[in-house]
Amino acid sequence: MLPLLLFLNFLLSASALNDNAFPENFKFGVATAAYQIEGGWDADGKGENTWDHYTHYFPDSIADKSNGDVACDSYHKYKEDIELLKELGVSVYRFSLSWSRILPQGTANYVNQAGVDYYLNLLKLLNESGIEPLVTLYHWDIPQPLQDLGGWSNPLMVNYFADYATVAFELFGDYVKMWATFNEPQSFCLMGYINNEYSHFAPGYDLEAEGSYLCSATILKAHAKAYHIYDEQFRDKQNGKVSIVLVVNWNEPATDSADDMKAQELGLQFGMGIYANPIYVGNWPQLMIDRVANRSKLEGYSKSRLPEFTEEEIKYIKGTSDFFCLNHYTTDLVSYAYEDDMIGVNSSYTLDKGITTSYNSSWKEAQVSTWNHMVPWGLRKMINWVDQNYGHPEIFITENGWADDGSSLDDPDRIEYTEGYLSSVLDAIYEDNVNVVGYTHWSLMDNFEWSFGYTSKFGMVSVDFKSENRTRTPKSSYYWYKCIIEARSLADDCAVPSESSGRSLATNVFAVIISVILAIYYL
Ligand code: GBH
Numbered sequence: 001m002l003p004l005l006l007f008l009n010f011l012l013s014a015s016a017l018n019d020n021a022f023p024e025n026f027k028f029g030v031a032t033a034a035y036q037i038e039g040g041w042d043a044d045g046k047g048e049n050t051w052d053h054y055t056h057y058f059p060d061s062i063a064d065k066s067n068g069d070v071a072c073d074s075y076h077k078y079k080e081d082i083e084l085l086k087e088l089g090v091s092v093y094r095f096s097l098s099w100s101r102i103l104p105q106g107t108a109n110y111v112n113q114a115g116v117d118y119y120l121n122l123l124k125l126l127n128e129s130g131i132e133p134l135v136t137l138y139h140w141d142i143p144q145p146l147q148d149l150g151g152w153s154n155p156l157m158v159n160y161f162a163d164y165a166t167v168a169f170e171l172f173g174d175y176v177k178m179w180a181t182f183n184e185p186q187s188f189c190l191m192g193y194i195n196n197e198y199s200h201f202a203p204g205y206d207l208e209a210e211g212s213y214l215c216s217a218t219i220l221k222a223h224a225k226a227y228h229i230y231d232e233q234f235r236d237k238q239n240g241k242v243s244i245v246l247v248v249n250w251n252e253p254a255t256d257s258a259d260d261m262k263a264q265e266l267g268l269q270f271g272m273g274i275y276a277n278p279i280y281v282g283n284w285p286q287l288m289i290d291r292v293a294n295r296s297k298l299e300g301y302s303k304s305r306l307p308e309f310t311e312e313e314i315k316y317i318k319g320t321s322d323f324f325c326l327n328h329y330t331t332d333l334v335s336y337a338y339e340d341d342m343i344g345v346n347s348s349y350t351l352d353k354g355i356t357t358s359y360n361s362s363w364k365e366a367q368v369s370t371w372n373h374m375v376p377w378g379l380r381k382m383i384n385w386v387d388q389n390y391g392h393p394e395i396f397i398t399e400n401g402w403a404d405d406g407s408s409l410d411d412p413d414r415i416e417y418t419e420g421y422l423s424s425v426l427d428a429i430y431e432d433n434v435n436v437v438g439y440t441h442w443s444l445m446d447n448f449e450w451s452f453g454y455t456s457k458f459g460m461v462s463v464d465f466k467s468e469n470r471t472r473t474p475k476s477s478y479y480w481y482k483c484i485i486e487a488r489s490l491a492d493d494c495a496v497p498s499e500s501s502g503r504s505l506a507t508n509v510f511a512v513i514i515s516v517i518l519a520i521y522y523l
Contacts, residue, residue: 095135
């Protein structure tokens with residue numbers, strides 16, 4: 001009977017997990033972003049940025065009316081953060097630079113030395129600790145003076161960003177071998193520039209028809225310019241890599257109808273292809289070009305609402321990434337939702353895309369950030385789609401994480417989520433032969449979660465936002481992740497003391513019932 005029970009236990013617990021070891025060079029880490037953790041919003045000469053402005057002037061837009069004025073206070077407590085990183089055993093720390101801490105007005109004519117020193121201290125300490133930085137230049141916090149000029153819907157931003165990138169490469173490039181220009185333009189070009197009524201996201205524009213595509217075009221040119229500057233002026237002596245962080249939910253067709261298959265392609269092209277295609281293939285995805293041109297014409301525009309790139313621009317943007325930074329959290333079920341009568345009613349990105357999304361009710365839903373569902377196999381499909389569409393790039397998973405309300409230091413769901421998604425990464429590596437080289441979990445610690453304020457927690461370390469000290473306390477998931485990093489495999493017994501077993505309660509109950517039935521039968 002014992003072998004049978006063991007076999008059953010194996011089936012129930014381990015069958016879904018890939019027990020291969022992570023490749024020798026695979027890098028484990030955690031991720032954060034400047035506005036979400038630093039605080040010190042006006043410390044030592046820092047200028048105002050769009051999130052300072054938005055949270056101060058429109059506090060009602062944030063769930064708990066909070067802001068990032070102090071956040072985790074990492075501006076003062078970065079040494080503690082690095083202690084936590086060392087104890088965790090990570091080899092990479094992904095964080096972002098606050099543009100207005102370095103260039104308070106946004107422009108490069110004046111550099112704030114105190115801001116520069118903050119990042120130099122951080123980078124030197126990471127270096128001494130043997131932790132490699134992956135640095136994002138822009139994680140959503142544009143200097144307010146540049147926002148006032150229209151932000152990313154203003155094509156002149158290309159030059160301001162290029163100047164900022166030049167300053168950053170020059171000052172920090174000796175310490176940084178992995179750069180990302182932008183974090184998720186998919187997110188801020190949509191949430192910030194269209195539909196603010198729903199998204200509550202800085203700068204809070206409602207430019208549904210025009211704004212998001214203008215933003216996307218500007219971002220692509222600004223990214224490309226920064227890449228070329230690195231190539232021409234810094235690569236020889238600094239020898240680093242430059243990329244851009246892109247995100248999309250996996251789009252799973254709701255049914256196997258031809259329409260829903262089409263919805264999948266639309267969702268992935270309008271979500272990911274909009275940035276990845278120009279950078280890895282050349283020009284916007286043809287599907288987007290045709291669709292927006294057609295709809296624009298029917299809506300009475302003289303030309304497409306999607307800005308056209310010149311041949312020269314297409315060449316300039318193509319090939320400007322040395323590795324693929326992929327953020328991925330969750331999966332949507334997608335259906336084709338295009339009706340002829342949509343034409344002429346409204347011009348918008350959303351209608352151009354023409355799909356609706358839903359969830360499978362069996363997918364576990366995160367607390368507070370209820371957009372986040374636990375669908376580990378979606379990551380494997382996502383990685384494969386990126387691999388196949390963009391020429392087998394080296395892929396780094398720069399964000400992946402799970403939200404809860406932070407009420408307990410015991411966070412079995414976060415462990416279950418991370419274990420499942422890491423297993424999916426191993427499937428992609430070993431079953432599908434995709435080159436995934438690293439993973440930085442979102443996030444090191446609880447932080448300012450944009451429009452959710454401090455109500456939604458993604459951290460492996462809890463932060464007491466009520467204490468002046470912003471006391472940090474590791475959660476169960478932190479100890480679990482530490483063990484996995486050490487073991488470099490999911491097969492090891494990294495279970496933490498408590499009910500956190502990495503599998504669901506239902507599975508456990510099922511296993512116990514079956515065991516009891518079998519025991520009775522054999523007795
Ligand atoms: C990441 O984006 C961000 O890079 C990071 O800063 C953030 O803390 C982390 O997610 C966790 O949220 O509110 O229903 O409109 C992930 C992609 C895109 C997911 C926007 C949430 C809004 C869903 N995000 N999306 S909803």
